[in-house]
Amino acid sequence: MNTLLLWACAGIGVALIAEALLARYEVLVYGAGWRAPASELPDGTPYARGAAPDAPPAAYLVYLDGIGKRRVRDSRDGGVLVRALLTKAPELRVLGQVQPYSPLAAPLADRPVWAWLRRHAGLLLFLHNVMQVFVAADRRYRPLYNRAVGSQIATQLRLAGYRPHSGVPVVLLSYSGGAQVATGAVDELHATLRAPLLLLTIGGFHNGANDISRAEHLYRLTSANDRIERAGTWIFPQRWRLWRGSGWNRALRAGRVTVHRLDPATHVGPRSYISPNARLPDHRSHLDRTADTVIGVVRAREAARTPPAGTAGPEAGDRPA
Template identity: 80%
Template sequence: MNVFLLWACALGPVLIAEALLARYEVLAYGAGWRVPVTKLPEGVPYARGAAPDGPPDAYLVYLDGIGKRRVRDTRDGGQLVKAVLAGAPELRVLGQVQPYSPLAAPLADRPVWAWLRRRIGLLLFLHNVMQIFVADDHRYRPLCNRAVGSQIATQLTLAGYRPDSGTPVVLLSYSGGAQVATGAVEELHNQLRCPLLVITLGGFHNGANDLTHVEHVHQLTSARDRIERVGTWIFPQRWRLFRRSGWNRADRAGKITVHRLDPATHLGPTSYISPEARLPDGRSHLDRTTDTVIEIVRARRSAPAATDDPVA
């Protein structure tokens, strides 16, 4: 009991500080106190894969989970992005978006956080977790959605995307990245007027965001993914009872397709992106996830474009 109280006393102030910092970024963006970062570090391209003059079959934006701290890092060392690029060279892929910073500023590159990371690495994850819950708060959600949607639109433009070109944009999101992907839809539609496809991989999101302007949502999930299942429990907008939530409206409109990736887990050696865990057909979990993503994107070419959500 004493140990529990000690942890509670230690983490309580940290969580409060993190919540305030997460809100500060949103408010700083909304008030115009700080300008979002657009320039990437030297040597980091705005996109990889197909050349922008073509145009590519699609632009794919990868939005990582809460482990995302800087431009270059991903939870799997970039293996999923590399695998998609290798398997679908016709795509132009962006992996540098900072989904948990309204100001598009890499967390690990900030001097204070760099110092903390060497001593209390858990704080980096708590910060990104708090950003998800700030984005769930109806008071801050519109600003969060506009900030990250604008960040993605800017990065796509710098990568060669032309508004009104008709080239599809695919938002591939892992875990908490699904909250960012679903929230960015409206701003991307407003700025780029592009066909939008959302793919969630173990998606942890509140279900409140409007998906009217999404052609389709592909939900990659597994019965062994406990973290995604927690999201369906704790966010009321994911419950069928809330029929007018963005997620449930999209579901009734036939815009959501579920793809089972059993027996993958959310994290660990048997996760969706594990290169070691093997399926009966010999493929790794990473291979199957990559194949599924590529099949979804390529199938979109022959499918008719969806219209806006007609379900009230």
């Protein structure tokens, strides 16, 4: 028994070392200019769903999923959150295909070696994406990672019909480790699209180092029962109040962060933020409450941005508060 345990620990250790090395491969390839992020989607996969691009939608919403994201078409929750948002807010144009854990936008499950691993050692798929979160948070690779994924998001938005300088808001909705990617993409999206940016994190796991001053606001959807998000606030010094110069703490002092409590939701499991089965006292599911909260925030910001009928709008170049 002890021998088996030692072998198991050794195997996990080897896997961790291998992943720590491989996770840096894509960002280094991107940085060297050997490959650019892919932009084409599989046949039959739309660049966005929801509102049509011919009449400007209320907002473009990009969903950056947690570490379970493995391919273009799927997400950890089977797409239930995106479907709920599309049903409840048809005025939004929603993109769910971005690969937040691949700087080269290469779906993990479509690679031959990973297809084999998915059948024989599925845990390594999650381990790969976990390692990518830490690469994105590493100060040595973070600028390249941010630029690569920000460029990927900007490209997908353009292909979905977004027009730079149009003034149509872009909402980055992120789950768990997707928050590291979302906060890192802000500067690249601002530079390339000049879009009003709104960030919403659900159980956001991020290191707090990225500068989000180019975003209008960040809404943090959280719960006292979310141990994984809370772990992120412990292990990353930039999330500590003492680190006053971090991007996160500067945003807090500037009043750019608003917290929405979604107690008693958990990060994952049958009582997670996106559970369609867990019920609240008002009989809504956790999924419905999360979708309603996201939509409520987006609509409230849009209402604040739109001047009342009969009044003049902001002067060209003005930035909404």
